[in-house]
Amino acid sequence: MDKIKSLETFVRVADLNGFARAAESLGLSRASVTRTVAELEETMHLRLFNRTTRSVSLTSDGERVFEEAREILRRTDEMFASPGSSELTGRLRVAATTSFAEFFLCGILEEFGEKHPGLSIELLASDRVLPLVESGIDLAFEVAPEPMSGTAARRLGLCRSCLFASQDYLSRHPAPSEPDDLRAHRLIGLLGENHWILARGSETRRIAVHAPLRYSAAGLIRDAVLRGNGIACLPDIAGEGEEAAERLVQILPEWHLPTRDIYALFPALKFIHRGAHLLAEEVESRINARSGGAGS
Structure with a gap:
């Protein structure tokens, strides 16, 4: 029995909650996947899955083995990923949300591609992070309170929320000096965003977002801000890029958002x-x- 392949198969079944889906993603028959897991259970003298005609779930022993197996596979991947040569080749498939790609990632990918001309880079930008295994993704970037489950996650730093307005808008409207002043301004909102919470030391202010126009994506909101249409809450990376850096102004920088x-x-x-x-x-x-290293 190939122990590494058996663990890969076991973890794939657990990740995808089924033998059929695991078999499809591995390019194997369902019978082969079922047999591999059965051999693993026999070798370990453990029952790893609860099986019914409708569902597959891990047993308590299976949950313990699952965590250990993922760590073994991660360390195995790192060992095989150790540099054998300085040249990167092949396809690298990257996924990210559209706003993260537009605000921050695209320029980095272009420079990375120039450093490694033998590499073919594909970027999949979407409103949500795609499932990695099923989509054949090698690396995804996510901005979230917690990482997507079923992945090996590495925290890279912080993304801060900030209030932005354009130079043009501020030439026509006095900049707010306190959060309550925002109520007199034209606000641009994200769909489903009803309020902003600002904090300064022990002070906290909750500002209702009465926006006459709302958008479903941060990129559209930044474009509206750049056109001088009002004040919006955006990730700090929205201020990246030459045009944004010249035309966007951070509002109430001493007040912090989540x-x-x-x-x-x-x-x-x-x-x-x-x-x-x-x-x-x-x-x-x-x-x-x-x-300045603050996100580490």
Whole structure:
């Protein structure tokens, strides 16, 4: 029995909650996957899954083995990903939310591609982070309170929320000096965003967002701000880029809004492309450089 392959198969079944889905993603027959897991259970003298005609779930022993197996596979991936040569080749498939890609990632990918001309980079931008294994993704970036489950996550730093207005808007409207002053301004909101919470030391202010126009994506909101349409809450990386840096002004910088973590996500099961590790390190260094290391 190939122990590493058996653990990969076991973890894939657990990740995808089924033998059929695991078999499809592995390019194997369902019978082969079922047989591999059965042999693993027999070898370990443990029952790893509760099986019914409708569902598959881990037993308590299976949950323990699952965590240990993922760590073994992660360390195996890192060993095989150790540099054998300085040249990166092949395809590197990267995923990110559209706003993170537009505000921050695209420029880094272009420079990374120039450093490694033998590498073919594909970027999948979406409103949500795609499932890594099923989509054949080598590396994904996520801005969230917690990383996506079923992945090997690495925290890269912080993404801060800030209030922005354009130079043009502020030339026509006095800049607010206190959070309560925002009520007299035209606000631009995200769909589902009803209030902003600002904090300064022990002070906290909750500002209702009465926005005459709301958008579903941060990129659209930034464009509206750049056109001088009002004040909006955006991730700090929205101020990146030459045009944004020249035309956007941070409002009430002494007041802080909630932060979220930036994660690099790796598929937990496959051998990880060495380029994925190097790209994650490059993004982490850029995040730390722009925040003075505060995001570490």
